Amino acid sequence: MRRWxxxxxxxxxxxxxxxxxxxxPLVGAVRISLTDSTGIGxxxxxxxxxxxxxxxxxxxxRAAGNTVLLAAVSVPVSLVLGLGVALLLRDxxxxxxxxxxxxxxxxxxxxxxxxxxxxxxxxxxxxxxxxVLAAVGAPQPDWQSDGTAAAVSVVLVLLWAxxxxxxxxxxxxxxxxxxxxxxxxxxxxxxxxxxxxxxxxPLLRPTTFFLTVMLVIETFQVFDIVWVMTKGxxxxxxxxxxxxxxxxxxxxxxxxYGSAIGVVVFVxxxxxTALWWRAQRASEDEL
Amino acid sequence: xxxxxxxxxxxxxxxxxxxxxARAGSRRGRVAVLVALSLVWLFPLYWxxxxxxxxxxxxxxxxxxxxxxxxxxxxxSRALTQFPVLQWAQNSLxxxxxxxxxxxxxxxxxxxxxxxxxxxxxxxxxxxxxATLMIPxxxxxxxxxxxxxxxxxxxxxxxxxxxxxxxxxxxxLARQYFLSLPDELxxxxxxxxxxxxxxxxxxxxxxxxxxVAVLLVMTFTYRWNEFAWxxxxxxxxxxxxxxxxxxxxxxxxxxxxxxxxxxxxxxxLPVLVLFGLAQRQFVAGIARSGLK
Numbered sequence: 341m342r343r344w345x346x347x348x349x350x351x352x353x354x355x356x357x358x359x360x361x362x363x364x365p366l367v368g369a370v371r372i373s374l375t376d377s378t379g380i381g382x383x384x385x386x387x388x389x390x391x392x393x394x395x396x397x398x399x400x401x402r403a404a405g406n407t408v409l410l411a412a413v414s415v416p417v418s419l420v421l422g423l424g425v426a427l428l429l430r431d432x433x434x435x436x437x438x439x440x441x442x443x444x445x446x447x448x449x450x451x452x453x454x455x456x457x458x459x460x461x462x463x464x465x466x467x468x469x470x471x472v473l474a475a476v477g478a479p480q481p482d483w484q485s486d487g488t489a490a491a492v493s494v495v496l497v498l499l500w501a502x503x504x505x506x507x508x509x510x511x512x513x514x515x516x517x518x519x520x521x522x523x524x525x526x527x528x529x530x531x532x533x534x535x536x537x538x539x540x541x542p543l544l545r546p547t548t549f550f551l552t553v554m555l556v557i558e559t560f561q562v563f564d565i566v567w568v569m570t571k572g573x574x575x576x577x578x579x580x581x582x583x584x585x586x587x588x589x590x591x592x593x594x595x596x597y598g599s600a601i602g603v604v605v606f607v608x609x610x611x612x613t614a615l616w617w618r619a620q621r622a623s624e625d626e627l
Numbered sequence: 628x629x630x631x632x633x634x635x636x637x638x639x640x641x642x643x644x645x646x647x648x649a650r651a652g653s654r655r656g657r658v659a660v661l662v663a664l665s666l667v668w669l670f671p672l673y674w675x676x677x678x679x680x681x682x683x684x685x686x687x688x689x690x691x692x693x694x695x696x697x698x699x700x701x702x703x704s705r706a707l708t709q710f711p712v713l714q715w716a717q718n719s720l721x722x723x724x725x726x727x728x729x730x731x732x733x734x735x736x737x738x739x740x741x742x743x744x745x746x747x748x749x750x751x752x753x754x755x756x757x758a759t760l761m762i763p764x765x766x767x768x769x770x771x772x773x774x775x776x777x778x779x780x781x782x783x784x785x786x787x788x789x790x791x792x793x794x795x796x797x798x799x800l801a802r803q804y805f806l807s808l809p810d811e812l813x814x815x816x817x818x819x820x821x822x823x824x825x826x827x828x829x830x831x832x833x834x835x836x837x838x839v840a841v842l843l844v845m846t847f848t849y850r851w852n853e854f855a856w857x858x859x860x861x862x863x864x865x866x867x868x869x870x871x872x873x874x875x876x877x878x879x880x881x882x883x884x885x886x887x888x889x890x891x892x893x894x895x896l897p898v899l900v901l902f903g904l905a906q907r908q909f910v911a912g913i914a915r916s917g918l919k
Contacts, residue, residue, distance in 0.1 A: 346823050347746040354737035354756070357793035361771065362759045368770030379769070425664065428657045441906060442665045445672065448902050449895040450852030452870035456877055456891050457671040460678065460884065466686060468674055500671065512910055561763045564854035568874050585765045586855070595769050602766025609761040 366606075373600035378593045390600035400601065402576050403584040406491070410580065411559040414498050418555055419548060421499070422506020427536070429507070430514050440511065447504035451564030458497035459569050487577030490570050494578050497565060502558065506551055513547040514540070549620050553613055560609050581605045679703065679889040686884050702885025703893075712890045714865055715872040719894075722787050722857075722868060723850040729792040730846045731839060738801020739827055743813060753802070760795045764855045772859055786860040787868070791850065797842050804838040805831070840908035848898050869894040 348355075373390055377383035394400045425443055429436050446454060462469050462483040470480040481489035517540060525535045563582050566572065572579035572587060579587075581601060589598020681691050682699040706712050741753050771790050772781075780786040808831065816826045832839070854870045861867055867875070873894060876887055902909070 343744070344746040347740050347744040347749075350736050350740045350744075350823060350827075351752065353733045354793070354798060355752070357733060357789075358756055358759060358795075361774070361790040362762065362767070362793050363755070365767045365770035365774060366759075366762060368773070369766045372769060377769075425661070428661050431654070433654070433658060433661070437906065439661050439665055440910075441903060442668050444902065444906070445899060446668070448848050448852075448898050450854065450870045450898075452852075452854055452874050452877075453891045453895050456873065456887065457675050459877070460888065461671050461674055500668070508910060557761060563763075563765065564870070564874075567854075568877060582763050582765045585763070586768070589765065589769060590859075599766060599769060602763050605763045606761055606766055609763075610758060613761060 369599045370603055372595055373597075373603050375596045377595040377599075379595050380593075383596070386596065390597045391604070393597065394600065394604065399576055399579065399584060400581075403572075403579040403581045406577075406579060407560060407581045410495065410498070410562070411556050414495055414502070414559060415552060415555045417499055418503045418506050419551060421503045422551070423510050423544070425503070425507045426510035426514055427540075429511055440507065443507045444504040446501045451501070451562075452568050454497060454501045455565045455568035458493060458500075458565070462493040462497075484570075485574050487574055490574055490577050494566060494569060497569065498559075498562065501565065502555065505554070509547050509551055510544065513544050517543050549616075553616060556612070557609055560605055675888040675892055679885050679892055681885055683883060683885055699885070702883075702889040705883060705886040706889040706893065709886065710876055710890060711865065711867075711872065712869070712893060715867050715869045716893065718784070718866055719851055719868040719870075720897075722784050723847050725784065726788045726792060726850045727843060727846045729788070730794050730797060731842045733792060734794060734797035734801045734842055734846075735832070735835070735839070736827065737798045738803075739805050739831060741798070742802045742805035743808070743810070756795050756798050759793070760799075768855065768859050771856070775860060780860075782861060782863050782866060784866075787850075787853075787857050790860075791853065791856060794846060794849070797846060800841065800845075801838060804835065808834060837908050840905055844901055844905045844909055847901060851898055 372383070374385060374387060375383035376386050376389075425439075429439055433439070461467055464470060464480075464482045464484045467483065470483070473480045481492070483489050483493045521539060522535060525539050530538065561582055562580060563586065566578055566580055566583050567586070570578040572583045582605065585598045585601040585605070587598075588594045588601065592598075677691060677693075677695050678686065679702040680698050680700070681695045681702070682697060683701065685691050685696055737756075741749060775781055775786045775790065780789070812830065813826055816830045821830065851868075852870060853868070854874065857868045858871050858874070861871065864872070864875070869890075873887075873890055876890060
C-alpha cells in the first residue's frame with residue numbers, strides 16, 4: 341500500500357501535467373465540438389451537427405483524401421529511402437558519421453525553416469528548381485499556382501525533412517543484425533537481394549513497424565510545413581485535415597467545427613494505431 | 628557458427644578473397660551513390676546560404692548561380708538589425724532551456740516508475756500517456772488557450788513552457804530504456820536502505836546518460852522548433868519565438884530573401900550544433916531504448 345503511494349507520488353508531476361494540460365483540454369475540445377462556438381459570446385449546444393456537417397463538406401473530404409494520400413505516398417518512400425541509405429552506410433565507410441549527419445539535418449530543423457527552404461527552392465518565378473529545369477529544356481511547373489505541382493512540392497519537402505529519422509533508426513537496427521548470419525547466407529550462395537529480403541528485412545520488422553506508426557502519426561499532424569509553404573492552397577490542393585481544422589477553428593472562427601475535425605483526426609489515428617498494434621502482436625505470436 | 632567456419636574456410640579461401648575484392652569495388656560505388664544523394668540532401672540548405680550572402684538585387688534578376696556572384700553580408704546584418712531576430716532567439720532559448728529542465732525530470736521519473744514499479748493502474752496510466760501522442764495539436768489549441776488565459780499566462784513564457792512539458796514520447800522513450808535495466812540492481816540498492824528517489828538519483832541516473840542525452844536533445848529541438856502552440860499562445864511580437872517570427876517575416880517581407888534566409892540560418896544553427904555534438908549519444912540512446 342505504501343509502495344503504491346510512492347509510485348503515484350513520483351508520477352504526480354506527470355499526471356498533473358498530462359491531466360491538466362492535455363486530457364482536460366481534450367475533453368474541452370470534445371465539448372466545443374458539440375457547440376457552435378465562435379470564441380465570442382455564448383456558444384449554443386448543437387449536438388452532433390458539426391460531425392454530420394462534415395459528411396457533406398467537400399473541402400473536408402478533399403482534406404481527408406489529401407492527408408491519406410500524403411501518408412500513402414510519403415511513408416513507404418521514407419521507409420525505402422531510409423533503409424537504402426542505412427544499408428549504404430552500414431559497413432564502416434569513410435565519413436560515415438558525416439553522411440549520417442547530412443541526412444539527419446533536415447529532420448532536426450524547424451518545420452517553418454524547412455518550409456521556407458522548400459518555398460524558396462520551388463519558387464515558380466525565381467526558384468532554382470525551375471531555372472535548372474529550364475536549363476535542361478524540361479517543363480517548369482508553376483509550383484505555387486498549379487495544384488498538382490504544389491502537392492508534389494509538399495511531398496518532396498516532407499520526404500526531405502523526415503527520411504533522416506528512418507536512416508538513423510534503420511542504421512541502429514542494422515548494427516544489431518548478426519554479421520555471421522549474413523556471411524553464412526552469403527556462403528550459401530544467397531544473392532544480395534535474397535539476403536536483404538530473407539534475412540535482413542524480417543529482422544528489421546520491429547523497426548519498420550515502429551517507424552510506420554511514427555511516420556503515419558506525424559503525417560496526420562503535419563502542420564507547419566504545409567502552413568508556411570502553401571497555407572493549404574492553391575484552391576485546397578494541399579489542404580490537410582489539420583490545416584483545415586486550424587483554418588476553420590481560427591481563421592473562419594468556427595471553433596466548434598474546427599474542433600470536431602480535430603477530434604475525428606484523433607479518433608482515426610488512435611484506432612488505426614491500435615489495430616496496427618494488434619496485427620503486429622498477432623503476427624509476432626505466429627513466429 | 629565456428630563449426631561452419633572451420634568447415635568452410637579452407638575450401639572457400641579463394642572465393643572469400645574474391646568476395647573481398649568485389650566488396651572493395653562495390654564500396655567505392657556505394658560511396659559515390661552516398662555522395663550524390665548527400666549533395667541533393669544538402670542542396671536546399673546550401674542554397675539558403677548562397678541566398679543569404681548574395682546582394683539583394685542579384686536575386687530578383689536571377690543572376691545568382693550555384694556560386695554566389697559576390698559576398699554581401701547585408702542579408703545577415705539586415706536580419707539582425709531590421710527584424711528582432713536576436714530578441715526572438717532569446718525568447719526561444721529561454722523557453723527551450725526551462726522546458727527541457729522540467730520535461731527531462733518529469734520524463735525520467737515517470738518513465739522509471741512505469742518501467743520498474745508495480746502498482747494498480749500502471750498500464751492504464753501508460754496507455755493514456757501514449758494515447759496523447761495521437762492528439763493533433765490543433766484540436767487542443769482553443770481549450771488550451773482558454774486554460775492558459777484563465778491562469779493569466781497569456782503573453783508570458785509560461786504559456787508556452789508549461790502545457791508542453793507533458794511530453795508523451797519522452798515518457799515512452801524513458802520507460803523503454805529503463806525496462807532494460809536489471810531489477811536485481813535496483814533491489815540491491817533498496818536492500819542497502821536507499822529510498823525510491825535515492826535509488827533513482829544515485830543508481831539509475833548514472834546508468835542513464837544516453838537516455839538523458841536523447842531527452843535533452845529531443846526536447847530542446849521540439850521546443851526550439853515548435854510552431855502552432857507558440858503562434859497561438861504569444862500575442863506580443865516581442866515575445867515571439869524564432870519559428871513564429873520567421874513565419875511572419877516570410878509572409879510579410881517576401882522581397883528581402885537574403886535577410887529572410889539569413890534569419891532562418893541563424894535559427895537552425897543551435898540545433899545543428901547540438902545534434903552534431905550529441906549525435907553519437909543520440910544514436911546510442913535510441914538503440915538502447917529498444918526502438919529497433
